[in-house]
Amino acid sequence: MNGYLYDPHTHTAETSKCGHLPAAEVVDRYVKNGFTGLVVTDHLHPEYLSRIDTMHNWDAVMDHYLSGYHASKKRGDEVGFDVILGAEFRFPENDNDYLVYGIDEQWLRSHPYACCMSAQEFYDKFHNEILIIHAHPFREGSAPVQETAVHGAEIINGNPRHDNHNDKALALCRRHPEYFRTAGSDTHQAGDEARAGLILPRRVQDSYAYKAIIESRDYHLWSPTFQSFVDADEEIRAEEAAN
Ligand SMILES: [Zn+2]
Numbered sequence: 412m413n414g415y416l417y418d419p420h421t422h423t424a425e426t427s428k429c430g431h432l433p434a435a436e437v438v439d440r441y442v443k444n445g446f447t448g449l450v451v452t453d454h455l456h457p458e459y460l461s462r463i464d465t466m467h468n469w470d471a472v473m474d475h476y477l478s479g480y481h482a483s484k485k486r487g488d489e490v491g492f493d494v495i496l497g498a499e500f501r502f503p504e505n506d507n508d509y510l511v512y513g514i515d516e517q518w519l520r521s522h523p524y525a526c527c528m529s530a531q532e533f534y535d536k537f538h539n540e541i542l543i544i545h546a547h548p549f550r551e552g553s554a555p556v557q558e559t560a561v562h563g564a565e566i567i568n569g570n571p572r573h574d575n576h577n578d579k580a581l582a583l584c585r586r587h588p589e590y591f592r593t594a595g596s597d598t599h600q601a602g603d604e605a606r607a608g609l610i611l612p613r614r615v616q617d618s619y620a621y622k623a624i625i626e627s628r629d630y631h632l633w634s635p636t637f638q639s640f641v642d643a644d645e646e647i648r649a650e651e652a653a654n
């Protein structure tokens with residue numbers, strides 16, 4: 412493999428109720444699997460806020476929210492592994508999930524309750540500054556995709572406990588050649604890790620650099636478990652290059 416392997420969709424037990432692996436252990440598992448880095452994309456949505464005692468104090472909410480990322484980053488720094496900040500937003504309207512990149516702690520702290528608008532309002536407000544990728548757009552139970560509210564979609568979501576209908580996500584991206592197509596493991600517990608990711612041409616140390624690489628389309632999908640989707644992505648790339 413030419414390049415560096417990153418997983419753009421992972422969770423921590425510190426922040427995400429559904430996450431069962433402490434952040435440092437997630438990092439260790441990825442190091443063992445030969446990855447260079449990962450993006451921590453813990454859940455940020457109204458239901459998460461309702462579980463926090465201090466939900467009316469946004470800085471306190473962020474202290475809790477960022478605890479998983481901070482633990483991950485600390486471990487990553489110890490072992491020379493890149494840990495990048497992202498987020499997985501959900502809005503009050505339905506249970507669809509949106510991965511967000513190109514942010515830092517200050518961005519999160521200075522945009523309180525951004526998960527309380529609609530997905531379309533969020534896109535309209537922020538699409539020029541951040542990258543918004545639809546996570547598992549056709550997972551069982553998802554609401555219809557709002558195609559005008561994202562820059563791209565996961566065509567591979569590696570989570571083994573959900574029927575993600577990756578084939579429909581691939582079809583969605585074929586209808587939208589402008590979409591960025593991504594792959595991620597959506598790691599929550601042991602055995603989820605390192606099932607999907609992206610091969611980047613160089614190392615990235617923050618969310619802005621990650622966003623810039625995606626926007627340059629200078630990356631490739633990686634997932635031995637979903638190799639046919641990796642191949643489909645390469646075919647689309649070849650078609651685009653020929654046109
Ligand atoms: Zn989760």
Ligand SMILES: [Zn+2]
Nearest residue numbers: 420499546597
């Ligand atoms: Zn997720």
